[in-house]
Amino acid sequence: MSLYTREAIIQHFKNPQNYGQIKNPDIKIKHHNPLCGDEQEWFFVFNKSKEKEKWTVKDVKFTGSGCAISTASASILSEYIKGKTIADIQKIQTSDILNMMDLDNLSSNRIKCANLPLDTIKKAIKNI
Amino acid sequence: MTDKFKNIKKDFPIFARYPKLVYLDTTATAQKPKCVIDALDEFYTTCNANVHRGIYKLSEIATEAYEKSRKVVAGFIGAKSKKEIIFTRNTTESINIVARSFLPKIIRSNQGTVLISSMEHHSNIIPWQIMKKQLNFNLQVIKLTPEYELDMDDLEAKLKKYNVKLIAITHISNVLGTINPVEKIASLAKKHNCYVLVDGAQAVGHIKIDVSKLGVDFYTFSGHKMMGPLGIGVLWAKEKLLEKMDPFLGGGEMINTVSWQSFTPADIPYKFEAGTPNAAGAYALGKACQYLEKILPYIKEHEENIMKYFIENIFKIKDLTVYGPPLNKKIGIFSFSIDNLHAHDISYILDEQNIAVRAGHHCAMPLHKKIIKKPSTVRASFYIYNTLEDIDKLIKGLQKAVKILK
Numbered sequence: 125m126s127l128y129t130r131e132a133i134i135q136h137f138k139n140p141q142n143y144g145q146i147k148n149p150d151i152k153i154k155h156h157n158p159l160c161g162d163e164q165e166w167f168f169v170f171n172k173s174k175e176k177e178k179w180t181v182k183d184v185k186f187t188g189s190g191c192a193i194s195t196a197s198a199s200i201l202s203e204y205i206k207g208k209t210i211a212d213i214q215k216i217q218t219s220d221i222l223n224m225m226d227l228d229n230l231s232s233n234r235i236k237c238a239n240l241p242l243d244t245i246k247k248a249i250k251n252i
Numbered sequence: 253m254t255d256k257f258k259n260i261k262k263d264f265p266i267f268a269r270y271p272k273l274v275y276l277d278t279t280a281t282a283q284k285p286k287c288v289i290d291a292l293d294e295f296y297t298t299c300n301a302n303v304h305r306g307i308y309k310l311s312e313i314a315t316e317a318y319e320k321s322r323k324v325v326a327g328f329i330g331a332k333s334k335k336e337i338i339f340t341r342n343t344t345e346s347i348n349i350v351a352r353s354f355l356p357k358i359i360r361s362n363q364g365t366v367l368i369s370s371m372e373h374h375s376n377i378i379p380w381q382i383m384k385k386q387l388n389f390n391l392q393v394i395k396l397t398p399e400y401e402l403d404m405d406d407l408e409a410k411l412k413k414y415n416v417k418l419i420a421i422t423h424i425s426n427v428l429g430t431i432n433p434v435e436k437i438a439s440l441a442k443k444h445n446c447y448v449l450v451d452g453a454q455a456v457g458h459i460k461i462d463v464s465k466l467g468v469d470f471y472t473f474s475g476h477k478m479m480g481p482l483g484i485g486v487l488w489a490k491e492k493l494l495e496k497m498d499p500f501l502g503g504g505e506m507i508n509t510v511s512w513q514s515f516t517p518a519d520i521p522y523k524f525e526a527g528t529p530n531a532a533g534a535y536a537l538g539k540a541c542q543y544l545e546k547i548l549p550y551i552k553e554h555e556e557n558i559m560k561y562f563i564e565n566i567f568k569i570k571d572l573t574v575y576g577p578p579l580n581k582k583i584g585i586f587s588f589s590i591d592n593l594h595a596h597d598i599s600y601i602l603d604e605q606n607i608a609v610r611a612g613h614h615c616a617m618p619l620h621k622k623i624i625k626k627p628s629t630v631r632a633s634f635y636i637y638n639t640l641e642d643i644d645k646l647i648k649g650l651q652k653a654v655k656i657l658k
Binding site: 126127131134156159160161162163189190191192193234237 | 385594595596597600601604611612617620621627628656657
């Protein structure tokens with residue numbers, strides 16, 4: 125079955141959720157995939173508490189042009205992390221994204237596309 | 253396709269293993285004819301011993317096979333002597349040898365300019381950037397014309413303006429397919445007393461190369477892009493330049509004498525071949541040269557037919573842009589994009605139909621960023637084993653991709 129006939133991917137690719145920018149975000153981060161030259165920029169706003177691990181994502185948006193896999197992955201992840209704590213986000217694995225995207229396997233090069241948003245998000249929360 | 257090549261696909265075992273494969277990525281690496289694959293097997297079953305080491309018969313057989321191949325390669329590119337052929341891993345290593353071992357001989361700190369062009373592969377950009385950190389010279393980039401050819405006026409202007417010591421330029425662009433006028437560049441360089449290095453990775457095996465006529469000082473290429481095995485490449489340079497250069501890597505093979513405190517290097521070419529060489533690879537590269545020798549005159553003709561058919565048909569796909577010069581200025585390498593579609597998605601959908609193309613920046617990030625102005629393109633490249641049918645399949649595949657993605 126063609127990867128590109130999968131509903132989850134095509135829908136999120138053609139209508140990505142949370143696509144855009146946030147003015148005055150708590151964190152703004154750019155990330156780059158050296159394989160294809162794609163770049164994504166992410167914006168985060170948090171509900172803050174004393175302990176960093178308990179901060180939750182209040183709002184998140186991303187921009188940039190990417191392939192269907194990285195765009196769909198970004199869209200799905202941005203939905204998923206809303207309301208989640210930093211500790212929850214730290215636990216997300218590549219296999220979780222593939223599940224969310226309804227993919228059982230992906231070539232190693234394309235896994236990099238699917239991982240681009242997760243790598244970016246993890247890099248962002250590391251900087252807090 | 254040209255009748256002469258109706259059966260040539262049969263020389264390449266990969267197509268028997270994957271009968272549906274449409275291989276359009278020769279620019280990344282060429283498929284191998286059976287004679288080259290057999291040569292690797294032959295070396296390991298009949299010649300395997302370390303070269304230039306043993307006194308015993310088998311080592312002599314290995315050495316002879318290795319050195320014979322050096323002679324074949326020398327003949328194939330018109331080198332005056334086999335001493336001028338250094339076996340390396342690939343083009344990248346060949347260029348790095350020149351950057352590290354030759355550049356410090358002609359450039360002193362804070363003096364001089366190295367010229368590269370806007371269509372270089374990273375392998376002909378980064379070695380100079382690395383050396384720039386050490387020697388602090390000026391690195392300048394020759395512009396392209398709007399037709400994606402080298403801007404010769406800009407080259408001349410830069411030769412006049414700067415104290416250019418070396419021009420490092422690709423013979424054929426791995427993105428645009430543009431053939432650069434290397435002879436003209438070399439004669440201009442001579443007037444300005446500077447050296448010329450050519451990245452010939454995409455040229456050898458496609459067009460006839462005669463280094464004795466090009467007028468350049470260094471010519472570099474990879475075996476695997478010209479039907480040879482992976483892991484073997486060549487640096488050709490004039491004998492007197494190689495003699496002037498310091499060794500690149502130190503180790504076995506590259507010495508005459510060694511004491512605790514110092515060494516004296518071996519004569520060329522061995523001075524630049526530290527460690528046990530890829531003798532089997534070199535042997536098989538010789539076989540690739542012999543195979544190519546027979547078909548080289550026809551490769552051009554075949555590629556011209558393919559290019560013509562490609563250009564006549566590719567614009568059946570709407571909103572498609574091809575980046576490259578007119579057909580008479582290039583070989584069969586085509587990078588293109590389709591508005592609003594990502595190169596990776598296109599290539600993935602093509603792969604689902606057994607069509608192998610390259611998607612990305614093709615190791616030419618600055619060219620994509622500054623001139624093509626897209627982070628990535630799709631690249632289809634053609635060789636002797638491709639057919640007009642392959643192009644029909646590519647067009648159909650692209651139509652399918654557009655239907656799914658738009």
